[in-house]
Amino acid sequence: MSLLEVQTVSKAFGGIQALTTCSINVEQGTITGLIGPNGSGKTTLFNVITGYERVDRGNIRFMGQDITRATPDRVFSLGIGRTFQLTRIFPRLTVLENMHISAKRERLKALFSSWSSTQEQALALELLAFVNLLRHKDTPAGNLSYGQKKLLEFALILVAQPQVILLDEPAGGVNPTMINELVGHIRTLNEEQGVTFLVVEHNMEFVMGLCHTVNVMHRGTKIAEGSPDEMRKNPAVLEAYLGA
Amino acid sequence: MKFLRILGLLVIVAFVGIFPVGIAPNDAVNSVAVFTLIGAITVVSWNIFSGYTGYISLGHSVFYGFGAYAFALASQNWHIPGGWDPFLLLPLAGLVAGAVALPLGWIALRTRRHTFVVITIAFVFIFQLLATNLQGITNGSGGVFMPLTPWTDGYTDLPFYYVAFAVLLVAIFVSWRIRHSKFGLGLLAIRDDEDRALGLGVKTAAFKLTAYMISAVFVGMAGAIFAYYVGILYPQFSFDPVVDITIALMAFLGGLGTVAGPLIGALFVIPLQQYLDLQFGGNGVNLMIYGALFLAIILVLPQGIVPSLQSRWRAWRASRNTTLDSGKRATNQEQPAFLIERGGKG
Amino acid sequence: MTLILEGVLLGILTGGVYALMASGLTLIFGVLEIINIAQGILVVLGAYLSYWLAQRFHIDLFVGLLLTIPAMFLLGMAIEWAFIRRLSWNRVTLSILVTFAIAIIIEGALEFFFTTNLVQLQAWYVDKSIKVPFLDFYMPYIYIFAFVLSVVLLGSLYLLVYRTTFGRCLRASMQNRTAASLIGINVPQVQMITFGIGVALAAAGGMVFGATNAFNPASSYDLISRLLVIIVLGGMGSLGGALIGSVVMIIISDVVVLAWDPIWASTVFFVILVLLLLIRPQGLFGRLEGRKQ
Numbered sequence: 001m002s003l004l005e006v007q008t009v010s011k012a013f014g015g016i017q018a019l020t021t022c023s024i025n026v027e028q029g030t031i032t033g034l035i036g037p038n039g040s041g042k043t044t045l046f047n048v049i050t051g052y053e054r055v056d057r058g059n060i061r062f063m064g065q066d067i068t069r070a071t072p073d074r075v076f077s078l079g080i081g082r083t084f085q086l087t088r089i090f091p092r093l094t095v096l097e098n099m100h101i102s103a104k105r106e107r108l109k110a111l112f113s114s115w116s117s118t119q120e121q122a123l124a125l126e127l128l129a130f131v132n133l134l135r136h137k138d139t140p141a142g143n144l145s146y147g148q149k150k151l152l153e154f155a156l157i158l159v160a161q162p163q164v165i166l167l168d169e170p171a172g173g174v175n176p177t178m179i180n181e182l183v184g185h186i187r188t189l190n191e192e193q194g195v196t197f198l199v200v201e202h203n204m205e206f207v208m209g210l211c212h213t214v215n216v217m218h219r220g221t222k223i224a225e226g227s228p229d230e231m232r233k234n235p236a237v238l239e240a241y242l243g244a
Numbered sequence: 245m246k247f248l249r250i251l252g253l254l255v256i257v258a259f260v261g262i263f264p265v266g267i268a269p270n271d272a273v274n275s276v277a278v279f280t281l282i283g284a285i286t287v288v289s290w291n292i293f294s295g296y297t298g299y300i301s302l303g304h305s306v307f308y309g310f311g312a313y314a315f316a317l318a319s320q321n322w323h324i325p326g327g328w329d330p331f332l333l334l335p336l337a338g339l340v341a342g343a344v345a346l347p348l349g350w351i352a353l354r355t356r357r358h359t360f361v362v363i364t365i366a367f368v369f370i371f372q373l374l375a376t377n378l379q380g381i382t383n384g385s386g387g388v389f390m391p392l393t394p395w396t397d398g399y400t401d402l403p404f405y406y407v408a409f410a411v412l413l414v415a416i417f418v419s420w421r422i423r424h425s426k427f428g429l430g431l432l433a434i435r436d437d438e439d440r441a442l443g444l445g446v447k448t449a450a451f452k453l454t455a456y457m458i459s460a461v462f463v464g465m466a467g468a469i470f471a472y473y474v475g476i477l478y479p480q481f482s483f484d485p486v487v488d489i490t491i492a493l494m495a496f497l498g499g500l501g502t503v504a505g506p507l508i509g510a511l512f513v514i515p516l517q518q519y520l521d522l523q524f525g526g527n528g529v530n531l532m533i534y535g536a537l538f539l540a541i542i543l544v545l546p547q548g549i550v551p552s553l554q555s556r557w558r559a560w561r562a563s564r565n566t567t568l569d570s571g572k573r574a575t576n577q578e579q580p581a582f583l584i585e586r587g588g589k590g
Numbered sequence: 591m592t593l594i595l596e597g598v599l600l601g602i603l604t605g606g607v608y609a610l611m612a613s614g615l616t617l618i619f620g621v622l623e624i625i626n627i628a629q630g631i632l633v634v635l636g637a638y639l640s641y642w643l644a645q646r647f648h649i650d651l652f653v654g655l656l657l658t659i660p661a662m663f664l665l666g667m668a669i670e671w672a673f674i675r676r677l678s679w680n681r682v683t684l685s686i687l688v689t690f691a692i693a694i695i696i697e698g699a700l701e702f703f704f705t706t707n708l709v710q711l712q713a714w715y716v717d718k719s720i721k722v723p724f725l726d727f728y729m730p731y732i733y734i735f736a737f738v739l740s741v742v743l744l745g746s747l748y749l750l751v752y753r754t755t756f757g758r759c760l761r762a763s764m765q766n767r768t769a770a771s772l773i774g775i776n777v778p779q780v781q782m783i784t785f786g787i788g789v790a791l792a793a794a795g796g797m798v799f800g801a802t803n804a805f806n807p808a809s810s811y812d813l814i815s816r817l818l819v820i821i822v823l824g825g826m827g828s829l830g831g832a833l834i835g836s837v838v839m840i841i842i843s844d845v846v847v848l849a850w851d852p853i854w855a856s857t858v859f860f861v862i863l864v865l866l867l868l869i870r871p872q873g874l875f876g877r878l879e880g881r882k883q
Contacts, residue, residue, distance in 0.1 A: 528701025
């Protein structure tokens, strides 16, 4: 049983079929890539997994549990985190405050307890140090540079210590130094803490260098799956990218 | 630093405390002061929901009205004599308002920004009409009389003043606690990016509804105090869109989402409103001046006084800090006054 | 039964007029993304202008429109240029406050010049009625004339929006402001003109409103709340929605007035709104406000 199983999922928006019986498996402890030409349904797949969109048909299972109809907050609390193509952080809150939003806290206590307990504070600071944003902890997040926001978004999710992280074009619009930094962080988390990653990317170097397995999507469904090398030579993949 | 701040707060509280007996020149000023306190309660309370979550409600006068009518009908039906006793009904007024907020909030919060505002406006008109038409319960436009107070001249305003002040202090405390709690952080996250907050585990629906209900409670109490003070309760002056606009004006003027902002807003708006009504009321000129001032303020200070001052302060600090040793914290005198607290850090 | 038929007929005739006013409001929302709370008082202003022209210069109500409509068109453009244009931050919320402030100013001015006494526009066709064939009641001429007026104006609006170059620019700006400006559309100008059109429609609606209701400056509150309900019901930004929403709501309202009790007319309005929004938050023809903040 895979950690995350997407089983023959279909989703249409009006007349456009974004996903057509798409099935993808993500094994625990891997860094799995998800590539495909524009419009192949990658972001829709993410939305459907994390509960932002509802599938028309099909199932999604996480650790054997059915999460097809789960709401975003439930999906998150089960251990699946996600970043967005256009980085989404909370611009008017400080970096440190941003870090505290995802920390778990039991219900009623949330109402009256302080927004930051000592443990949460410690964890947040540690993670900020990990992504080199510690000195900006009191800056409103909206004032950060694009690359810094990406890192912050990444760190935000880590606070809740998720088991799976879905990364939507993490290298998009980012300079090469930052890309290396990201690759380093992902590898560290994967190797040292066993975090599983599902990465959507257009940057082939990024994908080929980092991922253990790669899934290729085209027109709403998976057309190939295998190691990065295999994908590079796969005729169907080449046709999807270059063909008519 | 913290000591200075607490000292400043105590001074202000003391000043407000002795104002009517020690400082105020006459009854008219006291009257304005009572209205200002009532206004402050409504806007501080409104801010807990609309300021923190960003969902602008122009329908809180519904709770104002419900609180007022609950208070009025209870004191009438239970034959409560005038004086201090009716004030014991205030918690009831608040609870009724809070209870009403549950179904209303559940309906309204299913929608997003623009539609939400419109629904809240619709609520005001629905209930104003209901209050006017359900004469059996509310006596319609005939109004409901409040218990007569036995207090004599020179003393009449004081009980209202101090009760309103007490309720205001509680409201401020609640607002401040929420601001620094996990709950408050969640509300602010909803304001910035609701869907993102949801995806990070914040139970947005429950948070919004809870904030809505809490904000309704104090507004209900304010409505009750208002009705008791005025002595008679009419539907069109309690379920009143002008109340909502005044709340919004106070909040925007002072600055949404801060604790002190609404207070400053109330301090500016209510005395002005009272003055205009007194000077020009009855022929429309007061409305024109009010509207024009309103307009000028929104266009010039769209963020409100407190946040504008805050950003000016920050900019000034930033330009100064380049000359300070980065390891040294700024001295006490350079910290912003307690009023301009932004939360968490100070 | 006749009462209900009468209500329906009345509703259709006056629904058209509300459609005029609501179209203006929804158009403004669609192109400028703001909610013009002043639309109610602008309608009342239109009514007072017609009143003043009739009282002072004895100009017929419909003829007077030739003056009031252009005048208010210019007023609308002026308002947009002077106040709305400046808003960039937190546009939707601030626009509500700004337009409300403008509404208060206009209300104050009207109160000052005309006092709060109720007035109603007078003309021979307001008082005289015609017997409706087959049915047992009389319909004042004004309603029929008003209906014709609405059809003409709405028809012109339709032609303007769907058959002219300007209309295309307008629809483009409605869908995507940035893209529209990138292909050379002068978006600020389109916005200004659209606001002018919205207010001009209020002038026409105002005349009919004033002829069919006793009014004073405070009438604007009930009006604007009805208009808001209509456009939310129809879907904010949808012209077709404004039309259908108006006709449906006014029919329901008029039926309630005649068959049940006038005091519940507006309440029914809002209750229906609330119920509809429970089932379909985007209104009949609107788009679901999703992740866009």
